[in-house]
Amino acid sequence: MEWRHKDLLDISQLSKEDVWHIFETATYFQEINSRPVKKVPTLKGHSVVLFFAEPSTRTKTSFDMAGKRLSCDTFSLAKSSSSLTKGETLKDTALTLEAMNIDGIVIRHWASGAAAFLAERLDCSVINAGDGRHAHPTQALLDGFTLYQEWGALEGKTVLILGDIAHSRVARSNVIMLTMMGAKVRFCAPRTLLPPNIKSWPVEVFSDVNEASKGVDAIMCLRLQLERQQAGLLPDVREYSRYFGLGPKQVELASPNVKILHPGPMNRGVEIDSALADSASSLVLDQVASGVAVRMALLYLYLTRKK
Amino acid sequence: MTNPELVIRKAVWKGEEVDLLVADGKILDIIPSSDAMYEGAEVVAARGYLLMPSLTDVHTHLREPGFEYKEDIASGLKAAVHGGFSNIMCMANTSPVNDNAVITAEMLNKAHAAFPNGPRLFPVGALTKGLEAKELSSMHDLADAGCVAFSNDGVPVKNTELFRRALEYASDTGKPVIDHCEDPYLELGAGMNEGAVSSLLGLAGQPDVAEAAQVARDLLLAEYLDIHIHLAHISCRKSIDLIAWAKKRGVKVTAETCPHYLLLTEEAVEGYGTDTKVNPPLRTADDVEALLQAIREGIIDMFATDHAPHAAHEKEVEFMVAPCGISGLDSALSLTWELVASGKITFDDFIRMWTTAPCETFGLPLNSFKKGDVADFFLFAPDEEWTLSPETMHSKGKNTPFLGQTLKGRVISHFLGGKKIV
Numbered sequence A: 001m002e003w004r005h006k007d008l009l010d011i012s013q014l015s016k017e018d019v020w021h022i023f024e025t026a027t028y029f030q031e032i033n034s035r036p037v038k039k040v041p042t043l044k045g046h047s048v049v050l051f052f053a054e055p056s057t058r059t060k061t062s063f064d065m066a067g068k069r070l071s072c073d074t075f076s077l078a079k080s081s082s083s084l085t086k087g088e089t090l091k092d093t094a095l096t097l098e099a100m101n102i103d104g105i106v107i108r109h110w111a112s113g114a115a116a117f118l119a120e121r122l123d124c125s126v127i128n129a130g131d132g133r134h135a136h137p138t139q140a141l142l143d144g145f146t147l148y149q150e151w152g153a154l155e156g157k158t159v160l161i162l163g164d165i166a167h168s169r170v171a172r173s174n175v176i177m178l179t180m181m182g183a184k185v186r187f188c189a190p191r192t193l194l195p196p197n198i199k200s201w202p203v204e205v206f207s208d209v210n211e212a213s214k215g216v217d218a219i220m221c222l223r224l225q226l227e228r229q230q231a232g233l234l235p236d237v238r239e240y241s242r243y244f245g246l247g248p249k250q251v252e253l254a255s256p257n258v259k260i261l262h263p264g265p266m267n268r269g270v271e272i273d274s275a276l277a278d279s280a281s282s283l284v285l286d287q288v289a290s291g292v293a294v295r296m297a298l299l300y301l302y303l304t305r306k307k
Numbered sequence B: 001m002t003n004p005e006l007v008i009r010k011a012v013w014k015g016e017e018v019d020l021l022v023a024d025g026k027i028l029d030i031i032p033s034s035d036a037m038y039e040g041a042e043v044v045a046a047r048g049y050l051l052m053p054s055l056t057d058v059h060t061h062l063r064e065p066g067f068e069y070k071e072d073i074a075s076g077l078k079a080a081v082h083g084g085f086s087n088i089m090c091m092a093n094t095s096p097v098n099d100n101a102v103i104t105a106e107m108l109n110k111a112h113a114a115f116p117n118g119p120r121l122f123p124v125g126a127l128t129k130g131l132e133a134k135e136l137s138s139m140h141d142l143a144d145a146g147c148v149a150f151s152n153d154g155v156p157v158k159n160t161e162l163f164r165r166a167l168e169y170a171s172d173t174g175k176p177v178i179d180h181c182e183d184p185y186l187e188l189g190a191g192m193n194e195g196a197v198s199s200l201l202g203l204a205g206q207p208d209v210a211e212a213a214q215v216a217r218d219l220l221l222a223e224y225l226d227i228h229i230h231l232a233h234i235s236c237r238k239s240i241d242l243i244a245w246a247k248k249r250g251v252k253v254t255a256e257t258c259p260h261y262l263l264l265t266e267e268a269v270e271g272y273g274t275d276t277k278v279n280p281p282l283r284t285a286d287d288v289e290a291l292l293q294a295i296r297e298g299i300i301d302m303f304a305t306d307h308a309p310h311a312a313h314e315k316e317v318e319f320m321v322a323p324c325g326i327s328g329l330d331s332a333l334s335l336t337w338e339l340v341a342s343g344k345i346t347f348d349d350f351i352r353m354w355t356t357a358p359c360e361t362f363g364l365p366l367n368s369f370k371k372g373d374v375a376d377f378f379l380f381a382p383d384e385e386w387t388l389s390p391e392t393m394h395s396k397g398k399n400t401p402f403l404g405q406t407l408k409g410r411v412i413s414h415f416l417g418g419k420k421i422v
Ligand SMILES: [Zn+2]
Pocket: B153, B154, B180, B232, B233, B279, B280
């Protein structure tokens, strides 16, 4: 399959075939990651800038490792988000990067649309590592890849996404990917943490976490930003964890082989029971491993695309 | 009969070919066209052009003093006169704010220096000092200095008690209050409608109830106090339903809407183009339909541009960071003419919305082509096409989502007080 996409801004740009191709490529790279010498010369001579305008150790390290294992030169361009409140900076960043003649840029930014903003202005590939509350396609792909490795196929499976969906780019990108791959998606969250036009989403919405958990094949917990309480979106964390957190009861109600996912970092005891996070059902660490493989696949596909 | 100084020959007015005779800056007569000789008069051949009364814009931001890099009074008025406008009302959110007579006088001086024969500037004074929504501004002073209305546009007055007092105090001056309706707690600085598209784009949205809730408050106050209120840039069906209800009850309310709310929906924001970021935000197709219906039924009284020019670098940023506003004076005439051409509104609606209603509401000079009216009019080529581009725009602000579009209908020449300005 010839890869022709220039940028990865969101899952909606990809076809089902594209996603399969990413999974297959990632499977190949997953194997490299289990070798004693985890480095291949595939992207030697290529350079990628990791531009993280919003802090994220996890995603950044994952991309950095993915690049280095393919012998790609990775450069960090981290700026504190405070110095980026002036909008000229993003345009200037784009111009600066353009002048450096790089092959790709991985961007994490607090503003929805920031990746699209760069992609419009740059000839090199732009990979969105999370923009505002808009999209987080690489996270969705690694979540999908993790489940694909467990199940082989996603068709007919039901995935419950639990937590702060309104503010979550992870949920947004996952809904698109999971439904495209044939899975059913459920949401459960207090109404204040659901998107406003929830009825138009291709999901089943629950306000009772027990109802929502019945028979599901996987439960994806989202991190609760503790500031949501100050913003008036929930009364307190205790009530939240009791009514919308994941505990043993929900696991009992779910399918016997239910899998538990969390994009991290976790608030143990808030959105997820601590013991469950470490249980045999938990795929949290598999997600981290998948992350490197999927990002290797993405760097490979985008940087060696047919121009 | 006085001899005409100016004769516009064979122009079309309401389907008839007429000659328009002007003397002393006023309309002397309109007569069936002829080849009569007028000794000493300037004769303008106008066959094929429509005769149009000059338009009035009750809501612009001219940015001077303080933000001359976005627009100044001279460049704003230049865009206005090329766009068919003779009267411009400018909002008070300048720096310093137009909350005292000195600023008002300075604005009027600047306008007169740039265009002694018009277009005419009619400043809107701040409703509260510094637009801070804490203390009433000196509205009598402002009215005496030439302000024709008062508004806190851009910074809604959250305190309903203060807003009530402002309405009462303003009513003594005889000048209406214009309110930008937006519940400040529901708006979240969004610049986009809350709904399907905001959800898709991951942008914070402002729901239509943010507008309608404050419309409801204003209507109830206007009824209770029996004071006229003018509602700015109405954008959604919910507000229209409330205004229709109030008008039926005899509440003294007038309302405006803008060309972009009639021609674009929230879908225009897809792609994060910041030129589509306006406040109130672009709404849904259902809201557009409701607005058009409200124009036809007279529930919405008038058009306004809400001309809000910004510099290119201010708009070339992340959507949430970008300032709100569309630069509208250059294109408003063509855009609304399109609504007439496509049969969505009538020619009579068009004339009412851009001339009669605004002039009557705010007491501005009106040309309705009656003998003795001020001779403000332009010759209009309704089918002539032109492209909206940075080069064809006279405003310094090139921020418009209609950039690059081919528009129909152009001002050929514009006469103000009987003098040719364009
Ligand atoms: Zn306003």
